Amino acid sequence: MVEDNETLADGLSSILRSSGYAVDVVRDGASADAVTATETFDLVILDLNLPEMGGLQVLRAMRARQDKAAVLILTARGTTEERVKGLDLGADDYMTKPFDVSELEARVRVLLRRRAGLHSSSVQYGNVSLDLTSRTFSADGVLIDLPARELGILEVLFMRAGKVVPKDAIIQSLAGFDDDLSANAIEQYVSRLRKRLGPYGLTVRTARGIGYYLDKAAEPA
Secondary structure, eight states, X not given: OBOSOHHHHHHHHXXXXXXXXXXXXXXXXXXXXXXXHHSOOSEEEEOSSOSSSXXXXXXXXXXXXXXXXXXXXXXXXXXHHHHHHHHHTTOSEEEESSOOHHHHHHHHHHHHHHHTTXXXXXXXXXXXXXXXXXXXXXXXXXXXXXXXXXXXXXXXXXXXXXXXXXXXXXXXXXXXXXXXXXXXXXXXXXXXXXXXXXXXXXXXXXXXXXXXXXXXXXXXX
């Protein structure tokens, strides 16, 4: 999130974190440019009126680097000309302040779903389904209760079911700048997750030296 209004940035980032997202906040355009050049993000919520470097400059630089992160412009500048300019420069969505938080959350879900190549708010793999709106897993209509970290890992793997997800990508998806989440901790969470998924016919396989991927468990002999 790139927002120089501290109250808004703190409040909105807190709401998004409570919904299970890892959120990093920077408060000026130059910092946004630097961090998007060195880190990989799924989504950037970008204000336009920023100190040091304007939001449109940040967006232009991101797209010049072929940065594929979804960009949601969130700004007080709401003229048609501004909207067209932002979208033409590569923004995926545009919202004006003041805004409704529930609508913002819905747009965030849509952008993340679109970035993952999904066309529905529900993802099915084997006997288990993920509801992207409520961020819940179920099997045959029965909810699967998972601790927050394990739920986050399973969600990352589910969104790329069958594909290997590097450990670093999992850590980036779950942790902000200030969070201490190591590769060893991921291994422990994955080990617990395997035990929880066993009864539902799924498992997490290890791609040695790379990461993990979701797979259907072998049928018992």
